[in-house]
Amino acid sequence: MPARVSPPRPILRPVLHCGHFAFLRAIVQGLSARAMWERYLPDAGDYADGHAVHRMTGFVRRELMAAAARAGHFGRAHLLRLNLAPAADGGALPSLETFAATHGLDGFGEAEQQALYDDHYRADLDVQRRRTCLLRRQLLAIYSLEAQLCTPVALGDGCEAWFVDTLAQRLADAGLGTLGALHARMTASPDWWKPLRGIGAGKAQAIRQFMQAHASTLGPLPDWEAGAAPDTGADAPDLPAVVSTLVPLDRLVVPAALTGASGRHRAPQETCLLHATNDLEAIRAWIAAKAPPTTPDHAGRLTYTQLCYRKEAERFALWCVVENQTALSSVGIEDCTRYRDFLLAPPAHWCGPRSIGRWQVGWRPLEGPLSARSCAYALSVLNNLFNFLVKQGYLVGNPWAAVQAPGVVGAGLDTGRALTAALWHVVGRVLDGLPVTLATLRLRVALGLLRQTGIRLAELVQATTGRLEWLALAQPPLAPDEGWWLTVTGKGGRIRRVPVTDDWVNALGDYLVARGLSPDPGLAGDIPLIGSAAEGAPATAGISRNVFHKQVKRFFERCARELDATDPRGAARLRAASTHWLRHTAISEALARGAPVEIVQANAGHVSLATTTRYVQVQDARRARAMRGVWESH
Structure with missing residues (x-):
């Protein structure tokens, strides 16, 4: 028997499967945590202690609450938050027979005993009935969300759908781009992992646990310890036909x-x-x-x-x-x-x-x-x-x-692509009039952050709650300067911190609550600041640049329609606007309000001070006024 190895870092992406739903249903009904873990979550590693159960049920609850909130079912999200599991110390009411014997009611009829019992434990029975009713509703909600969210594990799935990027890439390097190919390799030899770079005994054991946990859809693996013979490949699992040669490189067989x-x-x-x-x-x-x-x-x-x-x-x-x-x-x-x-x-x-x-x-x-x-x-x-x-x-x-690249009209930095105060007022008015949905709350939080900080869209979609922190910056002999700071990763992997206001953090808290999470960013986990609003998406799901870009463009189109009749030029600018315009707006406003150019440079993440200086338009404005005065006076 091979020596036991220490468990590696988690190999799986945080994706819900059927075992997560079954485990949560079992826990809320008071079944044994250890037995249910071993039955439904063997791919999550060995059962450790109650803390692991708490973390796992918390993870599943958060995902379900977020999915319910994204669909606008805030009542269901609150219901899923409730911990309705029986108390660990029991706390059960005595039986009717025990109650009758304790209170000397042996001479009473059963109906009379029941009436006295109900009267004596009225408050406790009301709590119990309410818990039973809520538990039934909670279980129905879990079943309903399972039908929407549960992702079955299939042989045709790419390894990157379930494993973390590094592991999926190592498997792809070995020609194991799908779970079917991996299953066939594992079926052929007990030492399937030894020739693979970066995969040791620990990861191999974790992969095997995952494959065995989903044997119902992937098929069983041989029990090598029982002396099973290596598979010749004749009975390898059937893989779905590739209907196109246009597949990702890690799945393409190159001649x-x-x-x-x-x-x-x-x-x-x-x-x-x-x-x-x-x-x-x-x-x-x-x-x-x-x-x-x-x-x-x-x-x-x-x-x-x-x-x-x-x-x-x-x-x-x-x-x-x-x-x-x-x-x-x-x-x-x-x-x-x-x-x-x-x-x-x-x-x-x-x-x-x-x-x-x-x-x-x-x-x-x-x-x-x-x-x-x-x-x-x-x-x-x-x-x-x-x-x-x-x-x-x-x-x-x-x-x-x-090779000559195609000509691009207007190449270079266009600092004029910014929203004026009047246009921003229109944006704010339209934003306030939108129906309150998860997508609207996301838009409010994101637009506020973009205008305050001038961070790039790529930096926005990669920002997480774990990188938002309250700092007290020493400045002797004065008192420390306290406030919220967000750490972002910019171009070239350069990391910087940008200050954000208390009002924005409060708005973020409201948005997190709507996602079914804690309003305190420090307690919400390290999750994307702006998440998916798609129905059924997990709470930890982020949003792509393209999806948010399209939402902003649709919103600006809505704003433009407000101005079509009264300000066609302003409407045209709003239709042309994008998230990058908000970056220009933030930088231009900061400079116009007197912020030192080197401070704005650090906040914007510009490598060169010359880039930031190009936003300084005071001299151009003075020149325009002077020349207009020359010609308008004649």
């Missing part, structure tokens, strides 16, 4: 001739600074190199920059293999030019809704033709990739250096 192992522009392997032996490994090394230093809590999570870079590299690598039939390390200038034109007019089968996850069959690399600006960005990312590969000795040259 040997196109892997880049012998690419036309490969530099000698002995002088290469990377361990990569093919193009996909080289891309992963480049993405990994973009990761900033991080804490153990955030280890393995790709940053926004890494996700953007992966998207562009993935598109190009897929185009090379599927459309151009060329290894990435073999492309020349002509190939790169064709790809640029391809992005501006991709075929329909390359396009699909952005909402489809990477592990789903309907995923596609593009949403539609790229704008000139987006195409230029894609080419700049690929230029960065090839520069990296050249500098590390993987390639001998960079063909992207000779």
Whole structure:
């Protein structure tokens, strides 16, 4: 029997499955926590103590409360908050027979005994009946939400749907992109994990626990300790057919001739600074190199920059293999030019809704033709990739250096893209008139934060309650300056703190309550500041930049309609506005109100003071007034 290993860090994403619902139902009905843990949550590790049960039931409750609140069912959210489990000390009422014997009622009839019993314990019985009624309603609510939220584990699921990014990537590197492929590998040998980089006995044991916990949908694993023979593969689980070759790279089987192992522009392997032996490994090394230093809590999570870079590299690598039939390390200038034109007019089968996850069959690399600006960005990312590969000795040259990006009208910083005080007044009036929903509360909190701080949209969607803290900053001989600060991660992984007001934190507390969470950010857990408003989404679910951008654009369109008749120019500006306009607004207002430019620079996260200085428009305003005065006086 193999030696017991210490448990690794959690390998699973926080996703609810059927076991979570069954466990919560059992606990609220007073069943044994240890037995229910072992029955329903074996994939969560060994049962430890009551604290683990408390954390798990708290996690499940928060997810269900948030889902109910997002759907506008605030009464149901409150119901799910109630702890209706029987008291640990029992506290049960005596039986009718015990009551009769204790009070000398043996000579009374049963109906008389029952009447006296009910009268004696009236208050306790009322509490018990109310608890029973609430418990029945709570169980019905849990069953109802299970039908909406429960995600069954299936063989066709990508490993990234259930495992944390680092583990899913290591499995993908080994060709195990789906749970079906992983199951087949585990069925074939008890030592399936030993050849895999970064997966030791601890992680292998945790993966096995997960697979066994979902054997009803994934199929059983052999009991190697009982002497089961390795599977030859003849009975491997059937995997869903891949209906398109356009799949994420970690699920694409690349022909040997196109892997880049012998690419036309490969530099000698002995002088290469990377361990990569093919193009996909080289891309992963480049993405990994973009990761900033991080804490153990955030280890393995790709940053926004890494996700953007992966998207562009993935598109190009897929185009090379599927459309151009060329290894990435073999492309020349002509190939790169064709790809640029391809992005501006991709075929329909390359396009699909952005909402489809990477592990789903309907995923596609593009949403539609790229704008000139987006195409230029894609080419700049690929230029960065090839520069990296050249500098590390993987390639001998960079063909992207000779490819002209599409012309972009109005390139550069446009500091005039800001909302005036009058337009902001319209925004506030329309916002106050919206119906109170979870999406509206999110909009109020987010717009307030963007206008106060000028943080970027990417920084907003990555911000969490765990990075909001109350600080007392020493300034001798004066008293400490106390207040709320939010830590954000900006471009290049640069971390900075921005001050926020008490009023905004109070508004955030109201929003957290609507999500079914504690109003105290410190007690809500490390969750996204702005969460999903989709029905059935867990409380810990964040929101993508694209989803929030679209909500803001719809809102500004609504504001613009208020001005169409009276101020068409203002309406046009509102229709053009975006979240980035609020960044410009915050910076411009701070400077106009006398904030020192170096203070605004630090708050905005500008690397160069010259960037912040471009927002100073006092001199331009004086010049405009002077010149208008010259001509209007004649």
